[in-house]
Amino acid sequence: MKKWTVMMMVALFALVSAGMVSAADYVGVAKCKMCHMKQFKSWEQGKMAKAFDDLKPGAAADAKKAAGLDPEKDYTTDATCLGCHTVNGKADMPGVQCEACHGAGSDYMKMMMTNRDFKMDEIKAKGLVIPDEATCKKCHNEKSPFFKAFTFDKDKAHEHFPLTKQH
């Protein structure tokens, strides 16, 4: 009986801690936009914002043909393409939205809402990514049918604006 109770507790602990370390959820660009309108407006102008449209039939037909893809095919449900043309690999989060570079936002967003004095290591522990070259190369690599080369330039992601606080 005692042994059984201990095993139950171990199992419960494992479940609870698994829940605690589970990955944050994606919240979508509309949430980030509420507080980061300048970055949003700049990002919105770029092609990455509209990258889901690349997968539609007829889009970029010449480029697709040159890459050996079928220009008339609907790739919007093709899992291989969705991985780099959406945030979460699904059509409900189309395009290279904020969280494709900055990480899933549900946890760090809560911190941004409640504690403007957050420390950088605290907010990174909540999942915020300060994107570097490796972040971009998750998609900008030879697995893209259109890959030629990639030169990292953080200003190409969106225009940058000074923060009010140094974190």
Ligand code: HEC
């Ligand atoms: C989730 C995948 C993904 C990530 C991460 C990603 N990109 Fe892209 N990027 C794309 C796709 C897809 C396109 C093609 C969009 C098009 O041409 O329709 C693209 C296009 C671009 C372009 C050319 C079009 C434009 O808007 O100027 C630049 C420059 C670029 N990315 C820079 C970056 C940089 C810099 C990073 C990292 C800070 C990055 N990308 C991270 C998927 C990604």
Ligand code: HEC
């Ligand atoms: C590994 C990530 C990745 C995968 C997988 C991927 N793409 Fe892309 N796609 C990109 C990136 C990054 C670009 C920007 C060009 C480049 O540097 O490769 C891009 C560009 C494009 C473009 C614009 C090309 C142009 O010249 O205008 C189209 C269309 C496209 N992808 C369609 C697709 C389709 C269809 C699939 C699936 C068969 C696919 N992609 C799979 C990352 C990817």
Ligand code: HEC
């Ligand atoms: C393609 C990757 C990429 C996407 C998509 C992206 N960002 Fe960024 N973001 C970056 C990079 C790179 C930096 C600069 C990091 C550094 O300073 O080293 C940055 C910096 C920032 C900063 C700090 C202040 C500034 O302006 O530099 C904020 C805030 C921000 N992004 C918000 C957003 C929001 C909101 C979205 C969506 C509307 C978004 N980002 C989409 C790559 C991205």
Ligand code: HEC
């Ligand atoms: C309720 C408002 C709010 C929301 C929603 C929000 N943020 Fe923030 N975010 C902030 C504040 C406040 C700062 C600190 C800005 C400053 O100091 O100027 C910040 C800072 C940042 C930074 C810069 C961190 C640093 O110190 O370099 C990035 C990147 C960022 N946010 C991305 C995002 C992304 C991506 C989303 C959506 C998933 C998001 N934020 C949602 C309020 C918010």
